[in-house]
Amino acid sequence: MAGGGIGGLAATFALARQGVPLTVIEQAAAFGEVGAGLQLGPNAVRVLAEWGLRDALDAVAAWPEALQVRDAARGRDLGRLRLGADIARRHGQPYACLHRADLHALLLQAAQQHHGVQWRLAARLSAVSERSDTVKLTLDNGDTLVGPALVGCDGLWSRVRHAVADTLAPVPTGHVAYRGLVDASTLPIALRAPRVQVWLGPRLHVVHYPVRRGEAFNLVAVVHAQGGAPRDAQNWSEPASRSDLQAALGEVHAELAAWLDAVPAWTRWVLHDREPLRGPHGMAGGRIALLGDAAHPMRPYLAQGAAMALEDAWTLGRLAADPALPDWPQRFARYAALRWARNAQVQRRSRRNGTVFHARGPLRWGRDTAMALLGERLLDNAWLYRGPGDV
Ligand SMILES: Cc1cc2nc3c(=O)[nH]c(=O)nc-3n(C[C@H](O)[C@H](O)[C@H](O)COP(=O)(O)OP(=O)(O)OC[C@H]3O[C@@H](n4cnc5c(N)ncnc54)[C@H](O)[C@@H]3O)c2cc1C
Numbered sequence: 001m002a003g004g005g006i007g008g009l010a011a012t013f014a015l016a017r018q019g020v021p022l023t024v025i026e027q028a029a030a031f032g033e034v035g036a037g038l039q040l041g042p043n044a045v046r047v048l049a050e051w052g053l054r055d056a057l058d059a060v061a062a063w064p065e066a067l068q069v070r071d072a073a074r075g076r077d078l079g080r081l082r083l084g085a086d087i088a089r090r091h092g093q094p095y096a097c098l099h100r101a102d103l104h105a106l107l108l109q110a111a112q113q114h115h116g117v118q119w120r121l122a123a124r125l126s127a128v129s130e131r132s133d134t135v136k137l138t139l140d141n142g143d144t145l146v147g148p149a150l151v152g153c154d155g156l157w158s159r160v161r162h163a164v165a166d167t168l169a170p171v172p173t174g175h176v177a178y179r180g181l182v183d184a185s186t187l188p189i190a191l192r193a194p195r196v197q198v199w200l201g202p203r204l205h206v207v208h209y210p211v212r213r214g215e216a217f218n219l220v221a222v223v224h225a226q227g228g229a230p231r232d233a234q235n236w237s238e239p240a241s242r243s244d245l246q247a248a249l250g251e252v253h254a255e256l257a258a259w260l261d262a263v264p265a266w267t268r269w270v271l272h273d274r275e276p277l278r279g280p281h282g283m284a285g286g287r288i289a290l291l292g293d294a295a296h297p298m299r300p301y302l303a304q305g306a307a308m309a310l311e312d313a314w315t316l317g318r319l320a321a322d323p324a325l326p327d328w329p330q331r332f333a334r335y336a337a338l339r340w341a342r343n344a345q346v347q348r349r350s351r352r353n354g355t356v357f358h359a360r361g362p363l364r365w366g367r368d369t370a371m372a373l374l375g376e377r378l379l380d381n382a383w384l385y386r387g388p389g390d391v
Contacts (some may be wrong), residue, residue, distance in 0.1 A: 001151050002160050004031055006100070007292025007309030008140075008153030009107035013051065014152075014317025016114035023145065024117060025126040025137070031067045033104040034102070034237050035181050037211045037218025038101075039196065042093035043387035044307035047314045049093060060102035062210035063094050067379065069371065072201030075253035079371035081379040083196070087229060091385040095251050097209040099181075099218070103306070118314070125154065128288065129161040135287050149287045149328035151316070153309070156182065156272055158294035162200075165282045165290065170272035173299060175354070177271055178221040178245045179237075180263030184214055187262055191255075191300035192217075199256050202360040204249055205301075208259055219263055223248040224358070225270065240268035259341055273297050276347035281335035283343070289332040291316065296343040301353035304346050304384065312339055318391040346384065 001012050004026035012024050040048075040061075049384050063372040067081040077214070083095040111117060124140040128150060135150040152160025156170050158276050184192055203224040211218050223245075246268060252260070277283065283295045292309030315338055319331045358368050371378055 001025065001153060002245050003153035003155060003158075003292075003294070004028070004108075004119075004121075005033075005153060005155055005292070005309075006078045006104055006306045007155075007294075007313060008151075009104065009111050010047075010310050010313035011151055011153055011291055011316055013114070014119055014205065014313040015320050016111055016117050016243060017051075018317055018320045018321040018348045019258045020320050022118070023120060023147070025120050025123045025125055025139070025145070026123070027139040029122040031104070031108055031121070033101040036220070037181070037209060038098055038100050038103060038211060038306050039092070039303040040096040040098065040141065040307055040310075041304065042095060042312045043383070044304075045093040045096050047310045047388060051072065051110070053106060056110070057096060057098070060106065060212060061096040061098040061361045062194060062212065062214050064097055064194050064209055065196050066194040067095075067176055067198065068254075069113070069198045069200060069252075070369075072199040072204065072206060072249075072252050072256055075255055078200065079375055079379055081376050084169040087380075087385070090380065091382065095196075097218070099211045100306075102212065106220055110373055125159050128152075128160055130163065130286050130288060132286075145161065150289075151330070152288065152294045153292050154225070155293045158290065159206075161290055161294050164288050165295070168274070170274055170297060172225075172315060173221050173271045173273055173354075174225050175223045175271045175299070176248070177249075177269045178223070178240055179220045181211075182217045182219065182259075182262045182264070184210070184216055185210070187217065191259065191262075198357075199252070200357050200359075201249070201252070202364065203358050205357040206249075206256060206259075217259075220258060220300070221245055221260070222271070222354075222358075237267040237269065238264055240266040242266060244268070267332065271299060273299050273347070273351075276351075277340045277344040280333070280340045283336035283340050284332035286304050287328050287332070288308040289316070289335055296347055298347045299350040299354050301345060301357055302350040302381070302384070304350065308346055311342070313337055314388055315391055322391075338389070342387065342389065349381075349384075 051192040065084040069079040088094040199206040
């Protein structure tokens with residue numbers, strides 16, 4: 001397993017519980033996640049529940065009652081989706097919001113309970129080569145490892161990808177995400193409602209939602225990049241200021257401004273993606289498979305990148321337990337066949353949502369009208385939330 005992020009730990013857990021012995025190679029010297037939030041739709045919550053991790057999720061997540069869409073300049077209500085018990089009734093599981101570090105820690109703890117996993121930290125993979133019945137990995141320090149298969153969970157800038165799909169670099173989307181975390185106790189009571197709130201404006205949107213059982217709120221503002229783009233494309237957490245964000249956002253509604261003012265420290269992150277998958281060959285070949293962002297990075301406008309990594313891991317775990325698939329090339333071929341089209345659809349829909357969220361002129365008018373007329377039918381993604389589908 002190359003990479004110990006959310007996808008790598010989920011896959012480690014999914015395979016280890018089937019008795020697969022494995023080694024996790026992670027470049028960081030210690031496990032950890034940078035501070036930011038994640039939304040998990042019912043499809044991702046279902047994966048964690050089926051793994052027996054629902055209690056662990058309950059201990060760290062917030063369960064918002066609704067998703068509310070508003071106009072960033074005027075504050076007008078544009079649309080609303082009932083979450084909580086309502087979405088659980090519709091799709092079998094509720095909608096969760098949590099801190100990335102909490103999900104990461106939950107998966108790490110679950111994976112560490114299984115014997116047969118070796119952990120190698122401060123181990124950076126630099127090259128991969130496949131032979132007829134083994135895969136050879138070379139680390140930066142010159143060490144080599146040989147095993148029967150490799151799962152590349154090494155994220156957006158994946159090295160493993162070079163051995164499977166292509167050697168192309170991810171492409172900047174032209175959007176920059178500003179992120180911050182607010183302690184709920186510092187917010188006026190009126191702002192503490194357990195809601196996912198999405199503010200839409202021309203060439204921008206802002207999302208905030210509760211994490212840590214409502215003890216904190218996560219904010220993400222995405223704007224089209226203007227001068228002063230972040231220097232280090234791979235840095236998830238370059239410090240940024242409220243005035244940088246103000247310059248990018250322009251005037252916003254007073255309530256949204258109050259949210260932005262409450263954030264004690266901002267970081268920013270230049271967003272990248274890749275073209276949506278075009279076939280199973282983008283996810284696996286022979287004894288090497290890709291999982292999560294290594295295979296299908298996506299824009300964050302459907303809030304499903306980590307969710308798709310969890311679904312990939314769940315699928316891989318099920319296939320490892322299938323006696324009809326005794327060898328890795330067969331398992332990986334089936335995995336890629338099962339996963340690629342759904343991942344590609346989520347990548348495409350995420351892009352389309354970005355266009356719609358940031359719309360100007362007639363498209364914006366059409367969006368607002370459609371939301372007023374169709375309401376929940378437009379916001380409820382049944383095809384997505386009922387996943388991950390059968391294996
Ligand atoms: C602004 C924003 C908001 C988002 N919000 C959501 C959301 O609400 N819901 C959601 O589901 N998703 C969301 N996502 C997407 C989600 O964050 C990612 O899809 C998810 O974290 C991908 O996990 P991963 O394990 O594939 O990759 P990563 O989390 O990037 O993990 C890769 C791991 O591999 C390690 N690594 C990399 N290279 C090497 C190497 N050469 N050798 C050894 N180790 C290596 C890294 O150190 C890291 O630990 C969001 C993304 C953005 C940008």
